[in-house]
Amino acid sequence: MNNRIRPIEKIYMAVIFLFMYAPIVTLIVLSFNRSKSRSKWGGFTMQWYLNLIHDHEVLNAMANTLIIALIATVVSTLIGTAASVAMTGMKRRMRSLIIGVTNIPMINADIVTGISLMLLFKVLHFDAGFVTVLIAHITFDIPFVMLSVLPRLKTISPSVYEAALDLGAEPFFAFRKTILPDLAPAIISGALMAFTMSIDDFIITYFTKGSGFDTLSTKIYSEVKRGIRPEIYALSAIIFVAVLILLFASDRMKARSARRTGVVKKGMNAKLKTYGAVAGIAVASILIIAMALVYGGVFSKNSDQVFVYNAGEYIDPEVIELFQEETGIEVVYDEFESNEIMYAKIASDGAAYDVLCPSDYMIAKLIDNDMLMKLDRSAIPNAYEYIGKQYYESATAFDPANEYAVPYCWGTVGILYNRNLVNGPVDSWDILWDPAYKGEILMQDSIRDAFMVALARRGYSINTTDPAEIDTATADLIAQAPLVQAYVIDQVRDKMIGNEAALGVIYSGEAIYTKRENADLEYVIPKEGSNVWIDAWVISREARNAENALKWIDFLCRPDIALMNFEYITYSTPNIAAQEMIEDEEIRNSAVAFPDEETLNRCDTYISLGEEGDRLYNEAWKKVKSAD
Amino acid sequence: MSKELIELKNISKSYDGQLVLDDLNLVIHENEFLTLLGPSGCGKTTTLRIIGGFETPDQGQVIFDGQDITSLAPNKRQLNTVFQKYALFTHMDIAENIAFGLRIKNKTDQYIRDKISYALKLVNLEGFEHRMPDSLSGGQQQRIAIARAIVNEPKVLLLDEPLGALDLKLRQDMQYELIRLKKELGITFIYVTHDQEEALTMSDHIVVMNQGYIQQEGTPEDIYNEPENAFVADFIGDSNIITAVMVRDELVRILDVEFPCVDKGFGNEKPVDVVIRPEDVELVKRGEGRIPGVVTHIIFKGVHYEMEVQAGGFEWLVHSTREFPVGTEVDIRVDPFNIQVMNKPASEDEQAIGVEE
Numbered sequence: 007m008n009n010r011i012r013p014i015e016k017i018y019m020a021v022i023f024l025f026m027y028a029p030i031v032t033l034i035v036l037s038f039n040r041s042k043s044r045s046k047w048g049g050f051t052m053q054w055y056l057n058l059i060h061d062h063e064v065l066n067a068m069a070n071t072l073i074i075a076l077i078a079t080v081v082s083t084l085i086g087t088a089a090s091v092a093m094t095g096m097k098r099r100m101r102s103l104i105i106g107v108t109n110i111p112m113i114n115a116d117i118v119t120g121i122s123l124m125l126l127f128k129v130l131h132f133d134a135g136f137v138t139v140l141i142a143h144i145t146f147d148i149p150f151v152m153l154s155v156l157p158r159l160k161t162i163s164p165s166v167y168e169a170a171l172d173l174g175a176e177p178f179f180a181f182r183k184t185i186l187p188d189l190a191p192a193i194i195s196g197a198l199m200a201f202t203m204s205i206d207d208f209i210i211t212y213f214t215k216g217s218g219f220d221t222l223s224t225k226i227y228s229e230v231k232r233g234i235r236p237e238i239y240a241l242s243a244i245i246f247v248a249v250l251i252l253l254f255a256s257d258r259m260k261a262r263s264a265r266r267t268g269v270v271k272k273g274m275n276a277k278l279k280t281y282g283a284v285a286g287i288a289v290a291s292i293l294i295i296a297m298a299l300v301y302g303g304v305f306s307k308n309s310d311q312v313f314v315y316n317a318g319e320y321i322d323p324e325v326i327e328l329f330q331e332e333t334g335i336e337v338v339y340d341e342f343e344s345n346e347i348m349y350a351k352i353a354s355d356g357a358a359y360d361v362l363c364p365s366d367y368m369i370a371k372l373i374d375n376d377m378l379m380k381l382d383r384s385a386i387p388n389a390y391e392y393i394g395k396q397y398y399e400s401a402t403a404f405d406p407a408n409e410y411a412v413p414y415c416w417g418t419v420g421i422l423y424n425r426n427l428v429n430g431p432v433d434s435w436d437i438l439w440d441p442a443y444k445g446e447i448l449m450q451d452s453i454r455d456a457f458m459v460a461l462a463r464r465g466y467s468i469n470t471t472d473p474a475e476i477d478t479a480t481a482d483l484i485a486q487a488p489l490v491q492a493y494v495i496d497q498v499r500d501k502m503i504g505n506e507a508a509l510g511v512i513y514s515g516e517a518i519y520t521k522r523e524n525a526d527l528e529y530v531i532p533k534e535g536s537n538v539w540i541d542a543w544v545i546s547r548e549a550r551n552a553e554n555a556l557k558w559i560d561f562l563c564r565p566d567i568a569l570m571n572f573e574y575i576t577y578s579t580p581n582i583a584a585q586e587m588i589e590d591e592e593i594r595n596s597a598v599a600f601p602d603e604e605t606l607n608r609c610d611t612y613i614s615l616g617e618e619g620d621r622l623y624n625e626a627w628k629k630v631k632s633a634d
Numbered sequence: 635m636s637k638e639l640i641e642l643k644n645i646s647k648s649y650d651g652q653l654v655l656d657d658l659n660l661v662i663h664e665n666e667f668l669t670l671l672g673p674s675g676c677g678k679t680t681t682l683r684i685i686g687g688f689e690t691p692d693q694g695q696v697i698f699d700g701q702d703i704t705s706l707a708p709n710k711r712q713l714n715t716v717f718q719k720y721a722l723f724t725h726m727d728i729a730e731n732i733a734f735g736l737r738i739k740n741k742t743d744q745y746i747r748d749k750i751s752y753a754l755k756l757v758n759l760e761g762f763e764h765r766m767p768d769s770l771s772g773g774q775q776q777r778i779a780i781a782r783a784i785v786n787e788p789k790v791l792l793l794d795e796p797l798g799a800l801d802l803k804l805r806q807d808m809q810y811e812l813i814r815l816k817k818e819l820g821i822t823f824i825y826v827t828h829d830q831e832e833a834l835t836m837s838d839h840i841v842v843m844n845q846g847y848i849q850q851e852g853t854p855e856d857i858y859n860e861p862e863n864a865f866v867a868d869f870i871g872d873s874n875i876i877t878a879v880m881v882r883d884e885l886v887r888i889l890d891v892e893f894p895c896v897d898k899g900f901g902n903e904k905p906v907d908v909v910i911r912p913e914d915v916e917l918v919k920r921g922e923g924r925i926p927g928v929v930t931h932i933i934f935k936g937v938h939y940e941m942e943v944q945a946g947g948f949e950w951l952v953h954s955t956r957e958f959p960v961g962t963e964v965d966i967r968v969d970p971f972n973i974q975v976m977n978k979p980a981s982e983d984e985q986a987i988g989v990e991e
């Protein structure tokens with residue numbers, strides 16, 4: 007036999023491994039990248055890993071993950087093992103029926119399991135949170151334990167157990183002395199599997215967790231709105247390695263349980279290693295949980311709370327700490343991925359959160375559907391003293407009487423260009439249709455932003471619902487498609503920093519950040535006008551802690567706090583006092599962060615298009631994308 | 635006879651609606667070597683497990699030393715079992731295996747040590763204390779299983795086909811070992827086997843079972859010489875089982891030829907079965923016997939020749955130390971006391987194996 011692998015097979019294997027591991031390797035490499043850009047190597051750093059240790063939210067989520075995983079593992083291992091053992095006493099038909107039933111959650115799509123559990127908890131009036139997630143995890147862990155224990159159990163002859171009984175042992179003692187030692191590797195393997203599944207789970211956790219409670223996976227997911235922080239790469243890399251180790255250990259256990267240990271010494275050794283592995287996991291978990299307790303105060307429960315629902319990475323975490331310290335109100339803080347997801351959540355449970363930070367058009371929709379509470383002006387003096395009048399003026403587009411919303415962040419959409427790659431100053435959207443830049447143009451992968459560019463260029467309203475105007479814009483976008491390198495969202499920032507494109511449509515907040523990383527980049531709001539957007543704080547009509555929500559809003563309007571947030575988020579603040587306090591002169595006077603009145607007057611906020619308008623845009627967008 | 639130790643009263647047991655033991659009654663005496671003998675699946679193991687406490691009968695009682703122990707847990711019974719597949723504790727060494735029962739009874743370390751060496755000596759495996767079960771041969775494992783059971787000084791030792799997995803030579807050696815052990819220990823053995831030779835060799839008392847019923851009980855000699863029905867006769871050894879008619883007391887018509895015999899009380903002109911052991915069939919010169927026949931087959935078996943003789947329309951199995959070549963014309967003769975007359979089978983389980991009627 008020729009055992010050599012032929013070159014073609016080698017290549018095939020290499021390609022498969024490449025596909026499988028390239029994403030993970032990328033992630034791990036990025037977790038050590040000093041630059042925040044995804045396309046630029048800024049040197050090696052451990053900074054992101056170190057940052058994690060001080061990130062109270064991440065630690066909190068990590069502690070939750072581990073506590074849930076540990077308890078779920080212990081409970082599901084006990085239940086799963088007991089069930090497996092009990093099943094040996096059953097008739098064959100009954101047994102296969104039960105195996106079938108317990109396996110259903112395992113083959114079932116996670117999303118179905120998740121939604122069913124969520125519905126069940128709702129029906130039973132369980133408050134979604136730690137307990138519901140724990141129950142869910144135990145539920146889906148049990149089959150994994152049984153899957154590991156049952157086959158092993160089948161190979162163990164019951165006569166060994168009977169022999170122990172025969173020699174006078176009580177049933178449990180007999181089980182412990184005879185079946186259990188043979189079963190232990192399979193039980194541990196099952197437990198490791200359960201632990202891994204628990205740590206790994208996202209979907210089921212997501213549906214059963216409710217508000218104010220996050221595990222690592224849901225935490226990471228909530229971070230994606232504004233592009234992922236490098237700390238999250240580090241965290242993901244850690245999870246990947248941890249899961250890998252666990253799976254490997256579980257596999258070793260299974261292999262061991264398949265083998266039989268002959269000599270005493272070998273047996274002892276295997277046992278020691280087994281206990282070592284388990285002890286290792288336990289100790290590591292306890293350490294992390296302890297750390298979370300020290301840094302994060304995971305368990306400090308307070309009846310005086312406010313439930314905040316904000317976009318991902320849209321606040322300086324220290325601001326939350328300060329608020330808690332100063333007011334004694336506990337902040338239960340959750341992040342949403344998009345305005346649409348936020349809307350769905352509030353629509354299904356208006357009392358889930360007290361205070362929200364949606365975008366302009368979404369606020370209009372919330373107001374239309376009577377889902378918001380009018381603000382008590384006397385409770386939020388800072389909001390009227392420090393937020394610029396012009397921003398309230400702009401806000402009337404979605405909140406006509408300024409009754410519901412207090413502006414938090416705002417910005418414009420414009421063109422980011424690389425001075426070295428583009429000739430002359432850029433001042434018009436037209437340049438995005440210039441064949442000279444074929445393959446050098448990045449467009450935003452979102453309906454409203456893409457059409458805004460085309461509509462503004464023609465001088466149409468960016469909120470038009472005139473089919474003829476939409477048709478023209480559609481044709482323009484299709485004509486532009488061959489020139490466009492890609493429709494993307496976050497990558498505009500990274501690609502521009504990495505000199506991979508000459509021109510890109512981008513938000514002003516991102517532009518400030520990109521200029522710090524690559525001095526050749528310039529941001530401009532074209533002369534035809536553009537979109538100005540405002541994200542603002544509003545209070546849910548069904549808020550349970552409305553008073554605290556008002557305190558929260560007022561706190562965020564304090565100039566020093568607004569400044570902290572501006573420096574962290576880099577999106578423009580509408581807080582005039584904070585603007586004046588910005589130390590960096592270049593930024594304080596930056597036309598990017600704070601365009602002049604004249605420029606702003608050219609820009610419009612998005613308003614809701616209505617159902618018919620949404621339909622027109624969606625269809626047009628489909629045409630554009632299929633031409634792409 | 636010595637004292638009654640165990641009594642099974644009207645025991646019935648079924649699995650999944652299938653009757654495995656049907657109204658079984660059995661008395662076991664102190665110090666007896668009692669063997670349950672029967673073909674595979676006849677309910678021997680089930681009977682033993684009911685005595686050991688691993689199964690509860692659907693009906694009936696188990697009496698031990700005058701006490702009803704029918705629902706007593708196995709770990710509370712004063713008997714120990716040697717399992718069919720040894721069932722040693724693989725993750726404990728030999729000493730720990732043997733000490734298992736003693737530790738549960740909180741015996742002192744000294745006592746346990748003494749017992750271990752005594753037991754290992756008894757089963758001829760001195761010095762095996764710290765070996766692991768997996769490193770022992772089948773015969774050695776079996777002896778450890780016995781040692782593990784007997785150190786607990788049970789009143790009764792239950793053995794379920796303990797030699798079934800051993801090869802022939804080892805099996806014969808172990809048979810003598812067991813007989814010796816039994817004598818030394820002076821306790822009751824209840825032994826299960828499907829091997830009639832083993833049963834005949836070792837037992838004081840044999841219980842022949844088929845399909846959940848006891849067919850016959852008695853000493854090995856009783857069972858061998860006077861099988862009560864065709865099943866027992868057939869199971870205990872190769873036999874000539876022939877349909878016959880009892881003409882009157884002490885005269886039976888076999889293959890239309892009348893033979894004098896010693897049995898009485900079957901009535902007149904009554905259909906019966908007769909059993910004639912192959913070694914009891916005499917081949918004599920033509921004209922000197924009762925039925926004429928021709929030798930059709932002959933094999934040399936070491937101690938004797940095994941022959942088949944076609945005579946009177948029946949194929950006779952004959953064992954003889956004299957050789958009659960194929961084709962030899964002979965007569966068949968049987969002494970009256972070698973003809974065992976039995977009633978016709980009353981039910982399926984009393985039939986000889988493989989006979990369909």
Ligand SMILES: Nc1ncnc2c1ncn2[C@@H]1O[C@H](COP(=O)(O)OP(=O)(O)O)[C@@H](O)[C@H]1O
Pocket residue numbers: 649650654672673674675676677678679680681
């Ligand atoms: N646990 C059980 N479940 C179902 N049927 C069984 C069980 N144990 C024994 N039987 C059936 O009962 C009958 C008698 O079995 P057993 O007592 O083991 O026979 P033997 O030991 O004489 O070979 C067999 O038909 C066997 O299949």
Ligand SMILES: [Mg+2]
Pocket residue numbers: 675678679680
């Ligand atoms: Mg059996």
